[in-house]
Amino acid sequence: VTPSEGARGGTGRQLEMESVLALRGLVLLRDSVEWEGRSLLKALIKKAALGGEQVHILGCEVSEEEFRAGFDSSVNSRLVYYDLFRDPLNWAQTGEALPGGPLGALQAMCERTDPGPVTVALDSLSWLLLRLPCAALCQALCAMSRRHACRGGSLAAEQLCVLGLLHRELHGPGPMGALSSLAQTEVTLSGTAGQASAHILCRRPRQRPTLETLWFSVLPDLSLDLQGGPPLESQPHPDPHTPQVDPASHLTFNLHLSKREREAKDSLTLPFQFSSEKQQALLRPGPGPATSRIFYEPDTFDDLDPEDPDGDLDV
């Protein structure tokens, strides 16, 4: 716990946020053009360094001086920096570059870590993803945590934290999805009205993933200032009286009537429901044979006996 945060007082909410920020495993910091993530990355690095962990940094996107700016000397002395920015393809052949290109650099970083809590920061994972095949990068990331676990014993898997900065707009859904499936924690940076927020999706093995939202800001001395909620002038929360999702909307059978069907149903006359006029007409004794008559013309084969119209006398 950094001294500045401890001084602010350990309220319950602060401690809860601290536990959410206890990041282990592969952590993806997904930032975008509007909400950049390097300052958060540096804040987390500072927190880890002051917490006594070893910190190894693979710098690819910005120069070492620019990255180290903002850290005070105590933190700077603890950082182990591998520079891939100045000479990524090793043209200068100075011999101090790591062999094997970026992939070799990742493997070498892992080998140089001592057992114990380690934070590895990759600035940035996007740079690596654009230059290495995605499958190879995923395998290398998994191998890092595994190799660290092999050397350290049973608890060591929990002690390696790989922070990877990923720029959301640079990659398609394929690589992003593949890295998300590997990551233990995904921090998505966004925000409203000048206040940055981090949506933290934590996937613990064999448990349901949890989603939390933190509102934070990074102070100039690279310490994290966690706030309880969005600023007051921000958008209101989603309406709590949003209509409930209709359960009968996407079923394989149809429960509701459309407008046309409803009209057809309403205009249907049932067989024994009469309008009042027709009912009266039926109940009234009719004008007799005027309404219905049978006309019959006897033809040549008929043999009508006027005395015996039914033809049943045995004569």
Added chain:
Amino acid sequence: MAAVATCGTGAGSTGSVVAAGSKNHVTSFQRRGPRASGSDSSYSRLVSIAGTRPSVRNGQLLVSTGLPALDQLLGGGLAVGTVLLIEEDKYNIYSSLLFKYFLAEGIINGHTLLVASAKEDPADILQELPAPLLDDNFKKDFDEEACNHKTAESNIKMKIAWRYQLLPKMEAGPVSSSRFGHYYDASKKMPQELIEASKWHGFFFPEKSSSTLNIEPCSLTHGYIKLLQFIQNIIYEEGFDGSNPQKKQKNILRIGIQNLGSPLWGDDICCTENGNSHSLTKFLYVLRGLLRTSLSACMITMPTHLIQNKAIISRVTNLSDTVVGLESFIGSERETNPLYKDYHGLIHIRQIPRLNNLIYDVSDVKDLAFKLKRKLFTIERLHLPPDLSDTVSRSSKQDLAEPSKLLGPGCGVMAGGKKHLDF
């Protein structure tokens, strides 16, 4: 295909009825035919493999998937020699659970296991298997047997079902009952002695892979080649394909492959659309050939939600025999839907094979949902919740109130105006 030969073709049955000691017989009917003594009688040998049973429909030899509810939906179980493909849910929680049930069922039945993974060590996977549930009848039976020696008089008290006392008790071990599918308690782990007593082979890809070879497109990736060679070796060495006829007792090989197609196997179909799209399909094709000629059953879990090229998914479905898709509600908007509030996800039976058959054995229910309680993974038919809102019922009553006005005064209870009675 490991089909069960029908009894009628028992060659040259001499009609000798073997009057064995009747203490082991449950019924008084005795089968005419050659007894399995010494010489190879394939019919009785195949049927007597532990943990299998012939299908009721077509005589196909089936093994349980570890989940009796899923067995029922698949027509009795998983046919030996086929592939069951599970399309993973988004966070890979329930598919890994089904994978573990499959392996645990293998251990309980004494089958040989082959576990292949690129993410976790197979030894770790086996440590996490769920413990089997002893059902209560069975436990009572077992306890009764145990105390039978001491208190014989207490049995007299059982007046109901007294006939059952006359039947001899079946001998069975503590867990290995003669039942086909078993239930597992997901909160407890499988006892260590059962795992150690079982025979298993593990394939952990990061350990087996040497260097990254340069492969040409349209061929199998390195990981898949290694895995196929491993499976082929095991099948051949242990005689699952019948190549070792001196083996006394036939057994089933249960193959479990986790996260096939993910980037950790070296396959990039989850990363790009135009990757090596034939590698996975070739793998499945070769795997099916290996399975059809051996006594094995395979379960594969695949993260199809990550595959970018949708055509590959349909090809993969065609190349597998049984395909089941899991869709969990975690994190999706369906969580708030009152229709789904009792369940954890939907299960889609995408394909069921036609094995030696012209018709499918498909259930007529398409809306199936699953729920994971602590001890039980249940699959149920999805049905609507009871009428939730007033508006639905009110409209139908309003329709009735209008025409009831027109009836004569002598008719109907609801006559007399718009106000309807609410029962």
